[in-house]
Amino acid sequence: MNELEDRLIDCFQAVLPKIGREELRQVSMKSTSEWDSVVTVTLISLIEETFGVETQPGDIERLTSFKSIHDYLQRNKQL
Amino acid sequence: MSVIEMQPVTVAPEDRPMKLIEALKIVNAPPQQAAQHEDVFIVCGFTPLHLQTFLEAHLLLRSPDRRVRVNSGLYGDVAGNLERAAAAAPDAVAVVLEWPDFDPRLGVRTAGSAALSRDELRESIYSQMDRFQKIIDERLAETTLALSLPSLPARHSCIQQSWLADPVNATLRRCFADFSLWASERKNIRLLNADRLDQLSPPNARWDAGAELATGFPYHLNHTSILADLLSRLIRLPLPKKGLITDLDDTLWRGIVGEAGVDGISWTLDRHTHHHALYQQQLSVLAHAGVFVAVASKNDPSVIREAFARPDLLLDVNHIFPLEVSWGPKSVAVGRILQTWNVGPDSIVFVDDSPMELAEVQAAFPGIQCLLFPKNDPQACLGLLDRLRDLFGKRFISEEDALRTNSLRAQPALSTDFLETAEAEITFSAVKNSSDSRPFELINKTNQFNLNGRRFTDSEWLHYLQDPETHLLSATYRDKYGALGKIAVLGARQSHDKFFIDVWVMSCRAFSRRIEHQCLLRLFKAHGVDEISFDFRRTPRNNPIQEFFAGLVGENPEGPLTLTLAQFEQRCPRLFHTVKDG
Numbered sequence: 001m002n003e004l005e006d007r008l009i010d011c012f013q014a015v016l017p018k019i020g021r022e023e024l025r026q027v028s029m030k031s032t033s034e035w036d037s038v039v040t041v042t043l044i045s046l047i048e049e050t051f052g053v054e055t056q057p058g059d060i061e062r063l064t065s066f067k068s069i070h071d072y073l074q075r076n077k078q079l
Numbered sequence: 080m081s082v083i084e085m086q087p088v089t090v091a092p093e094d095r096p097m098k099l100i101e102a103l104k105i106v107n108a109p110p111q112q113a114a115q116h117e118d119v120f121i122v123c124g125f126t127p128l129h130l131q132t133f134l135e136a137h138l139l140l141r142s143p144d145r146r147v148r149v150n151s152g153l154y155g156d157v158a159g160n161l162e163r164a165a166a167a168a169p170d171a172v173a174v175v176l177e178w179p180d181f182d183p184r185l186g187v188r189t190a191g192s193a194a195l196s197r198d199e200l201r202e203s204i205y206s207q208m209d210r211f212q213k214i215i216d217e218r219l220a221e222t223t224l225a226l227s228l229p230s231l232p233a234r235h236s237c238i239q240q241s242w243l244a245d246p247v248n249a250t251l252r253r254c255f256a257d258f259s260l261w262a263s264e265r266k267n268i269r270l271l272n273a274d275r276l277d278q279l280s281p282p283n284a285r286w287d288a289g290a291e292l293a294t295g296f297p298y299h300l301n302h303t304s305i306l307a308d309l310l311s312r313l314i315r316l317p318l319p320k321k322g323l324i325t326d327l328d329d330t331l332w333r334g335i336v337g338e339a340g341v342d343g344i345s346w347t348l349d350r351h352t353h354h355h356a357l358y359q360q361q362l363s364v365l366a367h368a369g370v371f372v373a374v375a376s377k378n379d380p381s382v383i384r385e386a387f388a389r390p391d392l393l394l395d396v397n398h399i400f401p402l403e404v405s406w407g408p409k410s411v412a413v414g415r416i417l418q419t420w421n422v423g424p425d426s427i428v429f430v431d432d433s434p435m436e437l438a439e440v441q442a443a444f445p446g447i448q449c450l451l452f453p454k455n456d457p458q459a460c461l462g463l464l465d466r467l468r469d470l471f472g473k474r475f476i477s478e479e480d481a482l483r484t485n486s487l488r489a490q491p492a493l494s495t496d497f498l499e500t501a502e503a504e505i506t507f508s509a510v511k512n513s514s515d516s517r518p519f520e521l522i523n524k525t526n527q528f529n530l531n532g533r534r535f536t537d538s539e540w541l542h543y544l545q546d547p548e549t550h551l552l553s554a555t556y557r558d559k560y561g562a563l564g565k566i567a568v569l570g571a572r573q574s575h576d577k578f579f580i581d582v583w584v585m586s587c588r589a590f591s592r593r594i595e596h597q598c599l600l601r602l603f604k605a606h607g608v609d610e611i612s613f614d615f616r617r618t619p620r621n622n623p624i625q626e627f628f629a630g631l632v633g634e635n636p637e638g639p640l641t642l643t644l645a646q647f648e649q650r651c652p653r654l655f656h657t658v659k660d661g
Contacts, residue, residue: 014103038128041294042099045129049099049300057293 011046015039028065096304102136110146118169119149122160124180126295127151133307141315158210165218170538171314173225178233181207185233195235197246204254223537225313226262227271228255231286269313280305318524320470321422322371326431330452341385354460359393361464366398369480370471371420373401375412380404409436410443421587477517479564499655501558505597508661511544511551518553518568525584532618548572563589569598581614595627596651603644612641
């Protein structure tokens with residue numbers, strides 16, 4: 001597991017605390033009943049805070065799974 | 080040295096705002112077993128989102144022994160949310176207002192209106208303000224309410240350049256001032272100081288336009304965290320420190336009096352030492368409010384007596400007690416002061432310009448808060464004064480605050496002979512008066528003569544008083560040497576011929592006067608009971624009450640205990656007080 005993935009799991013765990021760390025890599029809005037619009041907004045704020053990225057309003061609709069956010073961060077994060 | 084704050088904090092006790100991920104971790108952590116619940120309701124017109132999370136996290140940090148639940152209402156309906164808060168009967172309410180709550184045209188989520196006229200706007204916002212105030216007065220007058228008035232600028236389309244104040248701006252400022260004045264006169268409302276918020280959270284870094292348009296939440300995370308932190312402090316007012324011990328040379332005044340002489344020390348503008356005068360002034364304000372002020376100085380006592388005779392000193396020497404001046408270690412002087420005051424180190428602040436002296440005292444008394452006096456930095460000195468205000472501040476000054484220092488000074492040796500001739504008078508009151516804040520204050524700050532260490536929130540105390548099964552007894556003491564004020568509070572429940580005491584505290588200034596015996600005698604006689612049960616629990620600091628019980632029942636108590644009238648009469652010493660009803 002790389003550092004980005006590890007920190008992203010921390011973010012997911014903060015908003016979806018009942019899901020185990022290993023399972024979090026597989027979660028998506030569609031497959032997880034706890035993942036509602038409040039979770040999305042909180043997750044986006046956490047990602048901006050943790051990785052120093054600035055998402056655009058249009059990004060939110062695409063960032064609906066662990067994998068999509070992971071890929072987005074690999075493309076955009078400031079190292 | 081790491082425990083000493085070398086730089087007085089100029090903005091906040093915390094180093095930085097809490098991060099959202101930290102707040103979520105605090106909120107998600109499993110609560111302690113048997114933690115008491117506390118409900119707080121956020122009233123706002125925007126989506127509370129992260130403010131709700133941060134407020135819950137900051138409240139949990141302030142009281143880790145409680146479970147906190149923060150609830151909220153509906154978007155865009157402040158008046159309705161105030162009603163909902165009243166119906167939910169929470170322990171406290173946090174009201175966070177922004178300009179769109181007064182008129183939606185003052186925000187960015189409403190468009191299509193023409194330029195606002197001052198008269199139309201005034202009517203609109205004052206009518207909304209009246210509506211909020213009416214609901215608060217009628218439905219929430221008994222609830223602790225933390226109030227934040229608009230922290231973001233109003234946004235409205237107008238023709239004037241942005242640097243030119245227009246009549247609409249002036250109207251909004253007046254509304255803000257009127258609302259502030261109204262709120263500051265309400266006992267249940269704790270109004271957030273907008274100047275303090277400006278210091279901690281720069282106004283131009285608060286608004287997150289993108290988030291407000293996308294989600295309805297208007298704040299950047301840092302502002303949210305700072306706002307929530309301050310609201311949590313308003314809801315849970317920190318207990319003030321009790322005493323301040325100050326150094327003299329290069330602290331209370333500039334210069335080394337033993338070398339420069341009494342005329343060589345200064346605190347004036349023309350000698351660029353005026354920040355020492357401001358420090359003296361702050362100590363004088365604290366002393367008038369009942370804070371103990373003492374001196375620990377390495378000096379020749381005769382020189383210091385001469386220095387304190389200077390008429391331009393802003394701190395009255397009569398407000399300083401005791402004056403510990405010697406060539407011994409500062410920690411020894413501090414130890415003697417603590418003994419005289421009869422208070423624990425964690426209630427004390429020590430101020431000195433020498434990092435070495437601070438370290439020496441800190442090593443001897445880890446609980447003392449040691450603060451460096453920044454003698455060469457007037458800006459940092461003003462930060463220190465703000466810090467002292469936060470550490471010792473209280474909302475109201477009671478009668479007892481004014482009596483405190485004098486009663487210490489008048490403390491004589493308390494032998495039986497003395498007690499017999501002291502002309503002591505105890506006035507008992509059984510009135511449960513929620514507007515008297517003294518019993519609440521005494522219960523929440525007394526450590527030594529404290530039955531079980533139980534603390535109350537404002538709402539818990541109100542519920543305790545409103546419970547028809549509870550009795551409250553408070554004792555006010557005076558003798559021929561002076562008055563101590565209200566110094567003991569006892570809370571009990573009665574069932575048939577038994578009394579069950581679950582709250583009992585007595586000020587450390589009242590020790591050794593047998594007031595505690597008189598309290599029990601009063602209960603036995605006034606209520607005609609044969610037994611009194613005590614919800615006693617040991618705490619790290621309540622040795623004095625443990626010793627009191629050991630004297631009555633013959634052994635150190637381990638937990639709840641019962642005392643019979645026969646036991647009490649057998650072991651109660653002679654009492655000399657005149658007892659009155661208040």
